[in-house]
Amino acid sequence: MRTLHLGLRVTDLDRSLTFYTAIGYETVGTVPETPIGQLTMLKLPGDEFVSVELVHDGNPVERGGDVSHLVVQVESMADTLAVLAAHRIEPVAPVQDHDQGMKTTFLADPDGRRIELVQWPAGHADGMTAVDFSHKEIEK
Structure with missing residues (x-):
């Protein structure tokens, strides 16, 4: 089994497409009429x-919806933020430098959902694995 994609309800499809394409997403296809x-x-x-499905039914989306956040890996935090700034998209939190060189920050999409940008340190796998948690104690 594997995760296929995350479905996000959006209030204004054009505004959301402008935002997500500025981050780097590209449209693969559309299904114009579904229930x-x-x-x-x-x-x-x-x-x-x-990896992301935008769902637009013409109704307003409650700010933030039911999604905590979406995480997008970037190659260079500085380069990504420069491209986003050219599209007038600014982070909603300062860039955080973490252990071993990881960097993170957050954006907010037009419906208020948080998108976390992550720059892994050199040599890190492209995703999170058990190794990322081996030194952390699990809290109960």
Whole structure:
């Protein structure tokens, strides 16, 4: 089994597409009429498959919705923030430098959902694995 994608309800499809394409997502395809609304499938250039589905039914989305946050890996935090600034998208939190060189910050999409940008340190795997948690004690 594997996770296929995350579906996000959006209030304004055009505004959301402008935001997500500025981050780097590209449209793979659309399904114009479904029982839950119009579906727009997105993926990042380095992804093989769709990872985000924008769901638009014309209704307003409660600020933030039911999603805590979406995480996007970037190669260079500085370069990514420069590209986003050119699209008038600014982080909502300062860049944090973590152990071993990891950097993170947060954006907010047009419907208020948080998107975490992560720059892994050199040599880190492209995703999180058990190794990332081997030195952390699990709290109960």
